[in-house]
Amino acid sequence: CTWYFYHDTLLLAKIAQILEKKEFEELSNKAENIKDAYNQNFLKNGFYQTPKHSLTDRTISQTSNVLPLYLDMVPENLNNVVFSQLLHSIIEDCDYHLDTGIVGTRYLFEVLSKNNKSEIAYKIITQTSYPGYGYMIKEGATTLWERWEKLEGNGMNSHNHIMCGTVDTWFFRYLAGIMSTERAFSKIRIKPYIPPDIDYVSASLNTLKGLVYCSWEKIDKSLHLNIKIPVGSISEIWIPTKSSIYKLMEGNTMIIKNGIIIENINGIEFKEFKNNHIILNLASGDYYFHLMIE
Known part of the structure; x- marks a missing residue:
């Protein structure tokens, strides 16, 4: 697969750059040549095309367009066009469902969120109709299936x-x-x-620096966030607020009110x-934020 050829060559180039190896320039040039050839052969009429088995099939391949979007292979002047074609496939052709397999599914949700469409990724993930994860749960699944459809016996x-x-x-x-x-x-x-x-959502991740933890919970009109940043790391936290009238607390201390900084706290x-x-x-440490919307 040409896409994987580019993916691996680009990865090796990045490794060579970090290790300050002389092969960095050669690998970078090779990756650019692969990308150019990929676009010349597959990018036509504003989307990445694939061979069709039916003359009446007018839909685009979600996977074929997700992959180059994920690796930023799409020419800058066509990026929005290709992404719009992907959205059309998801929303209009597939009614907010995926049409991907083991390769494309890995990158679909990332591409949507990178382009500020997390709400669409979430809607796809929670669909209870075929195909999707919610459909599996609805049909009684307690583990992931190898196929999207429910089959029993030798068919699955x-x-x-x-x-x-x-x-x-x-x-x-x-x-x-x-x-x-x-x-x-x-960072x-x-x-x-x-x-x-x-x-409510809670997640933790063991990293080379130590444990990273984040949980958030909605209670009435307030948002509670618990954050843990390990020693040796720094962090940037984005706290959502669509209202201009709010109070942001860290522990028992009000730090921001209605966009005005009230008090500075060490490490924040x-x-x-x-x-x-916001x-x-x-800095590294444990934090408890409480956003109150008034």
Whole structure:
């Protein structure tokens, strides 16, 4: 697969750069050549095309468009066009369902959230109609199946298979919001996506620096966040608020009220307000934030 050829060559180039190896330039040039050839052969009319088995099939392949979007292979002037085609496939052609297998599912939710469409990723994941994870649960599954459809007897490959289990990556990186932004979790971003119909999420991750933990809970009109940042790491936390009238507490101390900094606390540095989020820089330690909307 040409995409994996590019993926692996790009990865080797990054490793060579970190290790300061002379092969870095050669591998980088090789990766660029692969990307150019990939786009020349597959990118046509605003989306990545694949051979069709039926002359009447007009749908695009979600996987074929997710993969280059994930690795930023799409030419900058066409990125929005390709992403729009992917959204059309998900929303219009598939009624907010995925049409991916073991390869594409791994990257679909990441691509949606990277492009500020976490609500669509969440809707796909929680669909109770075929195909989807919610459909499996609705049909009595307690483990992941190897196929999307419910089959019994010899028709089903396996009723206990990790094949499409990569959705758990999205749970950690977006529902809990835990993401490494520099090597070895030396810098961490905590930016949870908070769906309207979930009240509580908790996740922890053992990293090279130590345990990273984030939980959030909605109680009435307030949001409670518990954060743990290990020694040797720094963090940037994004706390969502669509209201301009609020109080943000850390423990028993009010630190921000209605956009005005009230008190500074050691280890917490206000960075900015951006995209309906309060952004703070945190040193290592344990934090309890309480956002009250008035």
